[in-house]
Amino acid sequence: xxxxxxxxxxxxxxxxxxxxxxxxxxxxxxxxxxxxxxxxxxxxxxxxxxxxxxxxxxxxxxxxxxxxxxxxxxxxxxxxxxxxxxxxxxxxxxxxxxxxxxxxxxxxxxxxxxxxxxxxxxxxxxxxxxxxxxxxxxxxxxxxxxxxxxxxxxxxxxxxxxxxxxxxxxxxxxxxx
Numbered sequence: 001x002x003x004x005x006x007x008x009x010x011x012x013x014x015x016x017x018x019x020x021x022x023x024x025x026x027x028x029x030x031x032x033x034x035x036x037x038x039x040x041x042x043x044x045x046x047x048x049x050x051x052x053x054x055x056x057x058x059x060x061x062x063x064x065x066x067x068x069x070x071x072x073x074x075x076x077x078x079x080x081x082x083x084x085x086x087x088x089x090x091x092x093x094x095x096x097x098x099x100x101x102x103x104x105x106x107x108x109x110x111x112x113x114x115x116x117x118x119x120x121x122x123x124x125x126x127x128x129x130x131x132x133x134x135x136x137x138x139x140x141x142x143x144x145x146x147x148x149x150x151x152x153x154x155x156x157x158x159x160x161x162x163x164x165x166x167x168x169x170x171x172x173x174x175x176x177x
Contacts, residue, residue, distance in 0.1 A: 010102040013085035016093040026050035029087075031080050039065035039150040041079040045087040059086025063107075066152050070106075082107065121162035122154045128169045 020027065028048040035042040042062050046055035061082035063075045070078055085101030088094065094101075118126065125143075133139040144151055146165050151157070157165070 010105045011095060012102045013081050013088065016085060016088040016101065019093050020047065020088055020091070024049050029084060030055070031083060033076070034060070036076070039075075041065075041076050043076075043079045043083040045080070045083040047087050047091050055087075057087050057091035059083050059088070059090055061086055061104075065150055067150065067156050068152065078103070078107075118155055119159070119162075121159055121166070122157055125157065125162050125165050125169075126154055128166060132169060132172055
């Protein structure tokens with residue numbers, strides 16, 4: 001158990017989907033990629049009863065590409081599943097009091113997991129970054145630009161990347177005199 005909940009208390013999307021198909025064997029589940037870029041996906045799911053031209057329920061979800069875990073390789077698929085789970089919950093296919101799907105609660109669990117401890121060099125990078133980039137979003141953008149990839153945190157930086165960042169920051173410090 002993590003973050004004050006038990007994943008076994010939440011229903012997987014596939015269970016909700018089976019209930020939908022049982023009631024609407026000729027219905028439709030339409031997923032649409034609303035946005036993708038900068039490591040972010042947003043998907044919309046619409047549920048249709050047989051013969052309907054308008055959805056009777058919709059759901060949206062967002063996922064970010066990460067450098068570890070399921071979203072390292074399958075962020076889009078994960079987003080589509082979460083979106084479908086939201087639409088099914090909005091249509092009434094969720095147990096009372098358990099609106100989020102198991103997949104959504106796994107996302108909460110991933111986001112609340114403790115990051116690994118930083119190495120000495122990663123701590124040096126953090127200290128130097130604070131001098132030049134006081135805003136968190138600025139620090140993240142700077143790190144990702146230098147690293148050339150999306151980062152979940154400082155702990156993902158290699159020793160070589162730390163050396164490059166520290167050299168770049170030292171150069172900025174010298175230039176700013």
